[in-house]
Amino acid sequence: xxxxxxxxxxxxxxxxxxxxxxxxxxxxxxxxxxxxxxxxxxxxxxxxxxxxxxxxxxxxxxxxxxxxxxxxxxxxxxxxxxxxxxxxxxxxxxxxxxxxxxxxxxxxxxxxxxxxxxxxxxxxxxxxxxxxxxxxxxxxxxxxxxxxxxxxxxxxxxxxxxxxxxxxxxxxxxxxxxxxxxxxxxxxxxxxxxxxxxxxxx
Numbered sequence: 001x002x003x004x005x006x007x008x009x010x011x012x013x014x015x016x017x018x019x020x021x022x023x024x025x026x027x028x029x030x031x032x033x034x035x036x037x038x039x040x041x042x043x044x045x046x047x048x049x050x051x052x053x054x055x056x057x058x059x060x061x062x063x064x065x066x067x068x069x070x071x072x073x074x075x076x077x078x079x080x081x082x083x084x085x086x087x088x089x090x091x092x093x094x095x096x097x098x099x100x101x102x103x104x105x106x107x108x109x110x111x112x113x114x115x116x117x118x119x120x121x122x123x124x125x126x127x128x129x130x131x132x133x134x135x136x137x138x139x140x141x142x143x144x145x146x147x148x149x150x151x152x153x154x155x156x157x158x159x160x161x162x163x164x165x166x167x168x169x170x171x172x173x174x175x176x177x178x179x180x181x182x183x184x185x186x187x188x189x190x191x192x193x194x195x196x197x198x199x200x201x202x
Contacts, residue, residue, distance in 0.1 A: 042106055043069070046149040046163065049110035050139055057140050068092065068148025068164040076150040076162045083154040093138045093165030104159035106151060113139055134169070141169040 043064060051061040075088040083098050097109040113135035120126075120133040127133035138144070149163040 042151060043149070045106040046110065046151075047147065049107050050147055050163075053110065053114050053139055059140060059142055060145075062147045062165075063145060065146035065148040065164075065166060068146055068166060069150060070148070072148050072150035072162040072164045073152075075164075076152045076160055079160055079162075080152060080154050083156065083158045083160050090164065091168070093141070093144060093168035095135045095138055095161075095163045095165070097159075097161035099159040099161075102159075104151075104161070106149065106161070109151070109159075109161040109163075110139070138165055138169045141165070143167055144169065 047062065047064045054061060071088075071090055071092065075090070075094075078088070079086065085096055085098055087094050087096065095113055097104075097112060099108065116127075116131075116133040116136035117140075119128045119131035120136060121128065144165045144167055146166050147163055149161060151159065151161045154160050
């Protein structure tokens with residue numbers, strides 16, 4: 001019951017946040033829409049969205065790692081049959097996204113993770129009680145230098161995304177971005193359209 005309540009709260013927050021991300025009052029970036037036949041565009045979209053979030057905190061950009069892509073694809077394919085939100089045992093940072101209902105984009109997956117910034121307390125370097133903010137902190141971890149992602153369709157046609165990060169974050173031991181403590185801003189990630197949100201899990 002607690003997990004269901006947390007998921008409903010997360011979905012409600014994400015639904016309310018997405019219109020804010022496309023507000024004309026914000027500085028926004030709209031990456032090119034990716035397609036199944038254009039894997040290079042998907043890769044570029046993942047990287048651009050990550051670096052847009054990091055730039056909003058004055059963090060250095062990540063580089064695209066083919067090694068991280070390899071591990072992300074490997075783990076995504078392990079979950080093709082069930083789309084389960086289970087982490088691998090790899091010694092890298094790892095974010096997972098599962099979207100139901102339609103073809104989800106890299107932009108939407110990254111924005112769902114970025115939305116967790118609302119649950120992170122820079123003063124205590126912790127997530128709010130009963131909330132997960134570790135996808136967000138991994139994206140804005142200052143010493144992380146590279147990322148690689150994979151997006152697949154599960155057997156039930158849901159979308160499954162895995163991103164691997166090197167080096168991984170150490171939340172609970174250090175602040176992700178000490179130089180920007182208390183200076184969080186909206187992540188400037190935007191969508192080409194605003195619409196009702198199908199079910200999303202991260």
